[in-house]
Amino acid sequence: MPAVLHPFIAAFTAVRSGLSGSLLVVLSTLVAMVVLGLLSLAGNRLAAVALVPVALFWPLIDQQVEGPTLLVLSYSHGVTVADLLCPIALFAALIAFLRPRRHAPHG
Numbered sequence: 001m002p003a004v005l006h007p008f009i010a011a012f013t014a015v016r017s018g019l020s021g022s023l024l025v026v027l028s029t030l031v032a033m034v035v036l037g038l039l040s041l042a043g044n045r046l047a048a049v050a051l052v053p054v055a056l057f058w059p060l061i062d063q064q065v066e067g068p069t070l071l072v073l074s075y076s077h078g079v080t081v082a083d084l085l086c087p088i089a090l091f092a093a094l095i096a097f098l099r100p101r102r103h104a105p106h107g
Helices: 003-018 023-041 045-065 082-098
Strands: 069-074 077-080
Touching: 023 045, 023 082, 045 082, 077 082
Parallel strands: none
Antiparallel strands: 069 077
């Protein structure tokens, strides 16, 4: 691991350990991310805007539901199954913004 990343990893670890929260917070965030993601994919841009901060909050609290490690970054850090939800949710939000808006026909 490059030495330049150590301060960032230390700060992230400190914030993450302070926000581990209860299982209720974790599951509520997960449900919110799924619902907002589905609404975003359906074309709701307001849901996409709300999805971004929820998705960015997810890696800070997902320790209780992480699952297996998919990629080891160092002896104490890795990418887990739960970590993949953040980029998937951000991708759903991006799709909502890149899709052309449907306009109601004038009549």
